[in-house]
Amino acid sequence: MAELNHYLVLSGVLFTIGTAGVLLRRNVITVLLSLEVMLNAVNLSFIAFGRFLGSSDGQIIVFFVITVAAAEAAVGLALVIALFRHVETLNPDAFRQLRG
Amino acid sequence: MGFELILFYVFAAIAIGTTLLVVVQSNPVYSVLLLIGSFIGLAGLYVLLQAPFVAVIQIIVYAGAIMVLFLFVVMLLNAPREELVTSGILESPATRTIGAMLAIAFAAELAWALNRSSTLAWTVTDVTRRPFSVPEIGRRLFQDYAFAFEATSILILVAMIGAITLAGRQLTEGARLKSRPAGDASRTDGGMAEGGRAEGGRAQL
Amino acid sequence: MAPASRRAGERALIPSVAIAQLVIVGFVFVVLLTAAAGMVYMERKVAARIQQRMGPTLVGPYGLLQPLADIIKLAMKEDTRPKAADPILFALAPIISAAAAFTAFAVVPFGAETDFFGLLDQPVPLQIADVNVAILWVFAVASMGVYGIVLAGWSSNSKYSLLGALRSSAQMISYELSYGMALAAVLVLAGSMSIREIVDAQAGAWLGFIPRWFVFLQPIGFFIFMTAGVAETNRAPFDFPEAEQELVAGYHTEYSSMSFAMFFLAEYINMVAVSAIASNLYLGGWHGPLLPLWLGWIWFLLKVGFLLFFYVWMRWTLPRYRYDQLMAFGWKFLLPLSVINLLATAAGVLYFGI
């Protein structure tokens, strides 16, 4: 019988992996993927809490997260394409035109 | 060790393994596919958590739509293997270590939080055993959360328009000239697929 | 005595049902494989008839063994792979398509509950899994099918393949929306997402002679579903991924032998799946006049068969669209139509309690 902390630990691990990906990868697309991972980790804990508190809010919030994730992916990828056209690379460190 | 627990470990293993590979994988296409695998693992966990609806939605939206989008972009840009460029200060080992240390610190904090908090020993009680039926969730979603729902729909619309205006633009002559020979095939296709999506977008709008 | 017997019954019951389930799974698998083979035969025959030819006649009586010959031929061929191809994905792609095609069938019921003539103490549904989100499952699996094609196209690293892949993925994504809308309209009508319940909602008849099939309530929905289904299965007139005249063979240009066979298989099984779902959702599944419920599966087979024939018929009758026409049709006609259909259905249910 899985307890709540099983799920929470799992979600924490996933979240950390995602974070590391965001920080360490040098490919914008992979960074975005890692972002999705983080979102999913959060979703998991939401649903787990919802389940163990006996409330459907957890699931409902997950819908909203998924929606936002979709929007984020669409815009993010569009940006990636636009950037790629200019600097012909996916390395986030190459996008430095906004240096103050 | 009950059947459910076994399933939990199986799915958890799938999720963690694939996710790790996603992060270490240097070929974006593989990353995308592995991420889909991780999504499917999570979907399994959702089913264990009595949320089959979310599980299926997860597969449809994440695996079915968002990831296809990623795959599209990867192919469209004919994404190169990650170059080992060293771009100034940011590539100095100092910053890298800072990033890594922060990540570790964060993980540590999470662990700490987990074993500190008292809610962890919860198991499913009879009260909370009952799964939520789809109609129930729908009712809450469209009644209690109606406003948030409408807000997100507007958000989606805006994102759609933004994506089209950002990416739907045709390549400028300059960009064409700068284009690398290696990926010309993919670029032409990209143009077409792009046209397809842009058109779809317009029709949606 | 009685308790003992009940215990015995229980002891006997648990495994027997499990066995029955396993049997059903295996049965479905085999039937699908043979169905694919049968489809090949049917396709060639019908095509020939439409073109005023005889079609396969030599192998076996009426050329019935032709499919077998085809399979053997394919199996015997050498499995080639382009040098520049990505080995793993190139191998993975056909598996994904075939797997997706099979998975879709997991939730498709094909008959009423039966206890196999008293073989079991408790009737089992003729279905692999009766999940309460079946429709969404179908939708999800359909969206998974894209990957096989896209990966195939991309991994084989050839212009034609990539063109086909991109085309097909764009096409599938575009038509999935209408597909989903049509499904949604049906589940609004039936008030359930379990296909079995949807089918049972179509039992009986109006005025005694018109069967309560949703196709009569949802003619537009049926049309949309079938059109989108054809597009989803990449069949003519929407067979862009493999437009021989334009892209040699589209996404599976580079494939040969069994890996090619798998795509082939996937296409036909997809057809079967779509037809089965369509006949469940719109044509009342195994419900039909004249036949007792335990023989309903016959009705089911008839309906599926008809739809399959319809597929083939269409392929050999209609010319292929142009790509932009396809997109325009999908986004500017089919999608709005499906939305309107959904709204109309919802309004009907809400105000007239259909």
Add this chain to the structure above:
Amino acid sequence: MLSWIPLLPFIGFAINTFGARRLPAKAIGAIASLAMFAAFVVSVVAVGRLTAQPADSREIVQTLFTWIGSADFQVPLALRLDPLSALMILVVTGIGFLIHVYSTAYMIEEEPHEYARYFAYLNLFAGFMLLLVLGENFLVLFVGWEGVGLCSYLLIGFWYQKGVAADAGKKAFIVNRIGDVAFVLGVLLAFSQFGTVSFRELNGVIAGLPAESSFGVVSAIALLLFIGATGKSAQIPLYVWLPDAMEGPTPVSALIHAATMVTAGVYLIGRNAVVFAHAPEVLTIVAVIGTATALWAGAIGMVQNDIKRVLAYSTVSQLGYMFMAMGVGAFTAGIFHLFTHAFFKALLFLGSGAVIHALAGEQDLRHMGGLKKELPVTYWTFLIGAIAIAGVPGLAGFFSKDEILYRTFAGGHQLLWVVGAVTSLMTAFYMFRLVFLAFHGERRHAPVAQGFSPAYPVVHDSHHAHLHDAPMAMAIPLVVLAIGSVVAGYLNVPAGLGGSAVLERFLEPSLHVPAMEGAHAAADHADHALEIVLMVVSSAIAFAGIGLAAFLYLKRTDIPDALVAKFPGVYLFLVRKGYIDELYDAVVVQPIKALSEGVLWKADARVIDGAVNGTGQIVVETGSLVRRVQTGSVRTYAVSVLFGAVLVVGYFLWS
């Protein structure tokens, strides 16, 4: 049901606004008039239902929705029909409908879309006016109040190409604002003191209090409301806008500036009779102001030469009468006069409109005369109107005016009575001066065509064209109103003439004022002999005025000029409207201009702009410092975000 009464005109407004360029002129006029007629019918039905109820508690309330709901401050958007508002809606819709019909013919020479604009405004006005009279609380009434103000502005400035009209519109708007400020203050005071904006509750609360001996809260409220009323109803000192308002189309003058809107002030006082009754001092002020206005406007009216201006001043003067009645506590009489006045003044304006129409925009009395023959219908109806307003026995004006005078006298305000009597003399005089100058004698031509109005193209030369009498659409309203002017009075035949004051008893529930019991009783039980005597006197006065006018303008037409020559000062003073406009300009307008100039160049240019620029400067400075942080590299940002996250989580874990 009630909601339809204001709604119908609004619908007409909407249709005419959006259909302006698509609909043919006929349709536009028809729609507008139809909307009004429908509103009239609904009103009649509503009033019918009202009268069906028991006499002492007649009212229909319809609450549409809670308009403002904040804690204990709940304002419903509610409509209330009681005898008073019943009378008002009948007047507004009925006469409004007639004037719409009249306008269809009067404005026909406008451009189609202008025509649509006109009727849209007219409908909008009607809608707001009905909202005003039906409002159940001050706020709803205020919406109507401002709405009619807006419409009056729009309609006065309808021919905005004409500078004078535009200015007149602005003048009306601004002068009304002054009153409105007082009005709002009054409402706020009422709310802050008694915690309600509903008429019924407010009056209920105040009815419980004793009448204020000294100037207290209630008096303040009453005074503020009264100032608001002076703005809307053109009383001293805020009457100056009304004469200029005559720049608008004549039917507008008839509807807004004679029959309905300008009486809003009177209605307001009637609606809050209790409040005023509890503020005796304010009542006195009201009475004095009203009487003064009546006299002053009448005096000016005697010498004006613009046919519409004469009527305008007569309107002001009659309004003064109404306020006088209110002031002496004779609320019924005042409302009664409002009612009759609506008929004959609308009639007079429409008649003058017919004249102007016939003369192609000529408005100067000195260039008229002898129109009796060419315009029989106009003449006779106009004459009836004149007789009615002059107070000749048997017609509407007689009853209402004598009611007022009698009440005034019986109320113990003999002085006011004298002034009122003089005023009625003036009234009779200037009305018949108008009649004789316009219709009798022989035609006097203008040296050159005067009285510009875009409605009449200049090619249409007025003098040699054959004069056409009012067309059907204009004649019918005239006749109807003429009949009204005759019979309207018989609704309230005073007890003195053996009549049973129907209207009075009908209005009783709305205007019932416990505090005034004494006065009413006194008036009611006053011997009818006195009433008869007063009537004879005032009738005599009326005839005297008519006779004088006849003598001066039919027999000895040289005397007026002689008088003018003898007392040029007085004449000039009156013709120039007592230099009031010039006075206001000097005392109010110029100082304000100067002040704002000063503020502009001192405060605004230095202080405010300085502050703004300073802020900008500061931002620039800080930005140039802080921008170092912006490395432009995504991952630095990511790291910093994570750093923050770590800190926050750590904080929560520590505590």
